[in-house]
Amino acid sequence: MGLLWRFMAFSPGVQALAGLAEVAAAAFLLFRRTAWLGALLAAVDMTVVFVLNLTFDVPVKQLSGIMALAGIILLIPNVPRLCRFLVGKTTGPTVARQISTHRIFVAITRWTGPLLAIAMLGGSGAVLGNMSDWARFDEPSEIAGIYTVSGGSRPNFGDSQLTQAAFGQLTKAGTAAVGLRYEDGSLQRGTYSVADGNEVTMKLYPQQKGSQGLDRDYEDEATLTYSTDESGNVRLTGQGLVTTLTPDPERRYLFDRDFSWEPRVPINR
Numbered sequence: 001m002g003l004l005w006r007f008m009a010f011s012p013g014v015q016a017l018a019g020l021a022e023v024a025a026a027a028f029l030l031f032r033r034t035a036w037l038g039a040l041l042a043a044v045d046m047t048v049v050f051v052l053n054l055t056f057d058v059p060v061k062q063l064s065g066i067m068a069l070a071g072i073i074l075l076i077p078n079v080p081r082l083c084r085f086l087v088g089k090t091t092g093p094t095v096a097r098q099i100s101t102h103r104i105f106v107a108i109t110r111w112t113g114p115l116l117a118i119a120m121l122g123g124s125g126a127v128l129g130n131m132s133d134w135a136r137f138d139e140p141s142e143i144a145g146i147y148t149v150s151g152g153s154r155p156n157f158g159d160s161q162l163t164q165a166a167f168g169q170l171t172k173a174g175t176a177a178v179g180l181r182y183e184d185g186s187l188q189r190g191t192y193s194v195a196d197g198n199e200v201t202m203k204l205y206p207q208q209k210g211s212q213g214l215d216r217d218y219e220d221e222a223t224l225t226y227s228t229d230e231s232g233n234v235r236l237t238g239q240g241l242v243t244t245l246t247p248d249p250e251r252r253y254l255f256d257r258d259f260s261w262e263p264r265v266p267i268n269r
Contacts, residue, residue, distance in 0.1 A: 042067070145247055167200075180204070200225075202223075203218040
């Protein structure tokens with residue numbers, strides 16, 4: 001599951017296109033004349049999601065499977081029209097089932113349905129946008145980056161010597177992700193925040209071992225003092241730790257590599 005999450009997170013373009021495909025399917029399903037297109041998109045989108053959930057062991061297999069099946073069921077009445085379209089024949093009238101053909105009911109639902117659909121799309125979008133602050137992030141902290149630890153003392157958090165550290169650059173409300181790798185190979189994740197006076201406070205989850213849920217409580221907290229030099233090295237002191245972090249460009253290579261239309265040496269890493 002984590003591998004799939006990181007694969008999707010690596011490319012913002014993939015995230016945007018995948019989200020657009022699912023939102024478009026929902027939007028088209030809300031209108032009678034485009035319901036067939038929404039059903040087609042929903043069947044394709046959710047079948048792909050269902051297969052990914054199965055093969056990467058994501059817990060919501062049942063829900064995505066039901067949504068894929070719902071898309072297929074909604075598409076069934078339009079399959080003959082789609083087949084005629086593919087072979088170049090006249091598709092015939094749009095398949096549009098109505099709960100009632102009563103004149104007053106039809107007159108009311110003709111407008112209330114689309115208006116409700118627009119309200120649902122706009123309202124849910126506004127709520128999600130407000131919750132995420134419209135994807136606006138804080139400026140990255142001074143120490144954001146990926147580092148190799150150059151010697152130093154052993155901290156009083158963790159089970160062994162610290163060898164690598166990664167301070168995330170996507171900062172929200174002053175907090176970003178942090179990851180620490182120790183000499184024994186163990187990994188400890190958490191969050192960090194930088195305060196005035198060159199202090200960095202880390203809240204760390206238990207070390208990554210075996211099965212772990214998404215909801216975890218912090219196990220360790222450490223407040224360290226840092227300083228940086230012209231080379232980008234970070235000096236950390238406190239909590240029994242005195243060490244220097246050296247930027248590791250090799251581990252940032254795929255993140256920093258720019259996009260180009262021109263043919264160049266392929267990178268397979």
